[in-house]
Amino acid sequence: MRQFLFLFFSFFSFALIAKDPYPKNPNIDILNYKFQLNLNDTTDVIYGSAQITLNIKESESRVRLDLVSQNQLGKGMKVHRVTFNGDEVAYTHEDNVLLIETGGLGYTSSDNIGVEYSGDPITGLIIGPNMHGDRTFFSDNWPNKARNWLPLVDHPYDKSTAEFIVEAPNHYQVISNGLLVEETNLNRNIKKTHWKQSVPISCWLYALGVAEFAIDYVDYFDGKSIQTWVYKQDRDKGFYDFKIPTKHTLEFFSDYIGPFAYEKLANVQSNSVKGGMESATAIFYSDVSVTGDRSVRWRNVVIHEVAHQWFGNCVTEFDWDDVWLSEGFATYFTLMFREHAYGRDDFVNGLNDAKNLVYNHYKTDKESSIVHDNLKDMKDVLTYSLQYQKGAWVLHMLRNYIGEDDFREGIRKYYKRYYNSNTTTEEFKKEMEVVSGVDLDLFFDQWLYNGGNIILDGGWSYDKKKKRVEVTLDQVQDDGYIFKMPLELGIYYEDKNLFKLETVKLEKEKGRFYIATETKPKNIKIDPFTKLLAIWDFNEIK
Known part of the structure; x- marks a missing residue:
């Protein structure tokens, strides 16, 4: 009876926070992905194999994965074979969903699904020339584009460890999440590179960069390597630009919030993003981020993306409705670091810039709230002036509303409780209420769940x-x-x-x-x- 009650309340709680329309399934837990990819210089077709370790509850008769199907132009992925614990099983792959029949096969606490597939990615993995005309391969998974080249649960609620094993022409270097496990020249032409991410993350944070890089092992923080990966032509400028302020930010955020969760931190020049992308342990920046003059703009982008390693990456929103828990937090903690490193005036200037963006948006949209109400269309997931700038202001007001000491203690306890896990706005509110003793219902209601200014x-x-x-x-x-x-x-x-x-x-x-x-x-x-x-x-x- 006690077990029944536990399961009942677990499912009831899950249903309460499962807001956006993605078909979340608490009966299936992905533990690890091992992706093997073959890349080449003659076509944009990739050849992939995924070994997926997972736990399946007995009540489930199939496993659902996201994988974009081939379209009429021949772009997208085609599945060739699916196995369960080594044996071939039936599956369907239609409308970008891979359904794998597992009923009656008998589950253990750690089963394995294998998927062999190939195709020309529509997006998600950007293949083509960089700014110097060199062929490159770079991931661009935000917010739900990983399914274009990887079979997986393409939603932040299910965090897992991951490995990328890449075979590619040996003139390339390969960067990914986690630590480098192996780099071997298989023959004159092909090199095998194996990266392993041992800390669970959401799949939008998976990173893959394949290019002719110049690599700088900059420093260490807490025994973990700080690295720079830039195009070979941008070696001198890139090494200079990315030398700072990464270590300083790691020190500040670790002291204020809690420990850095990951095995390394690399800053990577890429042609798959326009600004920055907070991929765990391997942050991607636009081609044009490398200027050689350590511009303030790109300095602030670096700070923002490093802040994401704590908020968004380590502590991750359970649902896209709460995406401000990533972007609002990273934006405000960027401002907090700027105050720490560059002074109060820089901090206030950042707040005023954010305020101007909030009110410029407000002129044409007075009703939108920071927290989405059952987000239906992923194109609406982020509004820069809301989830970033107004979200940052909400944290700033909360800090002043409950006081600096309670704010810092609340942030630290919130981070510790949801370390390498998922959370919601309501769970954040509860942590801050417990620490401060202040009822925050009205504060959160008027600033996060409603519009207006x-x-x-x-x-x-x-x-x-x-x-x-x-x-x-x-x-x-x-x-x-x-x-x-x-x-x-x-x-x-x-x-x-x-x-x-x-x-x-x-x-x-x-x-x-x-x-x-x-x-x-x-x-x-x-x-x-x-x-x-x-x-x-x-x-x-x-």
């Missing part, structure tokens, strides 16, 4: 007889939302040694506040220390 209109005047300032602050946003948040007012005087900080509570459409002061202020500023996501028109009333 704060726009204030008001002014201040001084009553000499009553020796007080009267402040009017109206919420004039026309989106139907009224926010309840604390707001700081900075009161400045002719005497520069005098300063007063008052906190008022926004909670109604119209607000009026009185602040005692012996002398008339020279000026009153809203949010002088940049803690609230809001814009305003506020001046002295004369």
